[in-house]
Amino acid sequence: MRVESEPMKIAEDLLAHYGVHARRLPWRVPPGSNEAADPYRVWLSEVMLQQTTVAAVAPYFARFTDRWPTVADLAAAADGDVMAAWAGLGYYARARNLLACARAVARDHGGVFPDTEDALRALPGVGAYTAAAVAAIAFRRRAVVVDANVERVVARLFAIATPLPAARTEIRAAAHRITPDARAGDFAQAMMDLGATICTSRSPACGICPLRQDCAAFRTADPAAFPAKAAKKARPHRLGHAWWIERDDGRIWLIRRPDKGMLGGMRALPSSDWSVTAPPAAPPFPALWTALADPVTHVFTHFSLDLMVHVARVEGDCLPPGEGEWWPLDRLDEAGLPTLFRRAADAAMKENIQDAW
DNA sequence: GACACGTGGGA
DNA sequence: TTCCCAAGTGT
Structure with missing residues (x-):
């Protein structure tokens, strides 16, 4: 017989913790706020945060939103200005796709971000993760948001032993099970906060984790061993x-x-x-x-x-x-x-x- | 699935 | 020092 928490209990425990401990970030609306998140700012932050730390993104986000406050402003910007503003942040295809996306929103969507996961997914530089994140956070849709944080947290919650990347299918199914119908955006951000601050890759702070009673890896000798990963190639x-x-x-x-x-x-x-x-x-x-x-x-x-x-x-x-x-x-x-x-x-x-x- | 694609910070 | 990794996407 398995000892496994009800999927709903995990979301309840996590959202309760998030209500008190949510990080305050420039692109984030506080939990419980009646204020709606601006899809432009959510999308911009998500693209900048791809493979990039919050600390590195913050000054770029401030400069971009100051200089181009709306998606229409960004769509009208010169290519060279946007590339130069992105300089130093890395993964420069993101900047090229950022502009292409802003212009697609301006041209094909009347300057308004589409509000469904599928339509978002069709935009340049918007993959499965970003489409789900924007749909959930900006449009309060029930979307299953899976990034590296969620993968790690879920792999630990269910002690998934399959190594990445083969475990992706299994992890995604588990993430689907624990994602609540309401507040999927808060849930996603709470999972990412947990992964960034408590359920970290190397030395997870299980002692202060709001989910430790729900966590199968916590009951093992080495929670940090999850998720297992395939060996990496040497760098030439x-x-x-x-x-x-x-x-x-x-x-x-x-x-x-x-x-x-x-x-x-x-x-x-x-x-x-x-x-x-x-x-x-x-x-x-x-x-x-x-x-x-x-x-x-x-x-x-x-x-x-x-x-x-x-x-x-x-x-x-x-x-x-x-x-x-x-x-x-x-x-x-x-x-x-x-x-x-x-x-x-x-x-x-x-x-x-x-x-x- | 594998690989290309930046950067800076932490252990 | 060296290695790992951080809110992934496109091919």
Whole structure:
């Protein structure tokens, strides 16, 4: 005979806890509030929060909503402005899809977010998770919201031993069982709060968990062992070159990367391909090139990179090959460089200061 | 299902 | 230092 709490009891216990302990977040309406959540803000926050921490998102969310208060404002924004505003947050396909989604809402939905999970799911950059989250949180629909937090909490509640990702089907079915018909949005946010603050990946605080009496993993020797996960692959290493071209009027040459691939759509220094073996350091044009002593090291999700930075100072009549723009050094912050190239720029400028001395 | 796709913080 | 991971989506 199984010892398992009633599905409804889990939701009741969790929502009671959430009513008292809900985190106050800029995009969140407090539990029990009569105020309705703004679908635009809910959607924007959900996209920003994909694979990204609350701490990292908060300042970006503030800047975006200040500059583009409505989905119509965002839909009317220039591509480059949005990409630059996203710079540093990572996963830049999100920014491209964000704009595409805002414009689809403006063009196909009269500037109003659709209020069903299916219609939301059809929008660019809105997958199963985000569609369910927006439907539940902004439109108070009964949707089963499953993110990594929910997966972890559910895997523990029911001590699901199947390793991820194979356990997804089983976890989703269990999440469906415990999701209440009413307040599914609060329930989802409560699950995520629990996963972020108590039922954490490494050392869950079971002693203060409102669900410990409902939790099968709590009754095992090692609750943190759930969910089991498949082994990860080793991270390969790559090498590349980047070119810092500084003109005598205090500008540097920036290009825009193609939409597809790494850092797609972002401003960048000209650079070589990033290969497993060092590509030949073939500069974009002949000049007096100086390589920085140390490469810029950067770790991406699926590989790490050593980027050699080569510096050249050129005359005002120099025109590097290909598309690009001369960008004033004193406004480099506004260029919206992704972190890799921001670090390369910092290294190049530091080197130049040493030259001047 | 597998893989590409960023970044910064915590243990 | 190194590894893991954080409100996933698209292909």
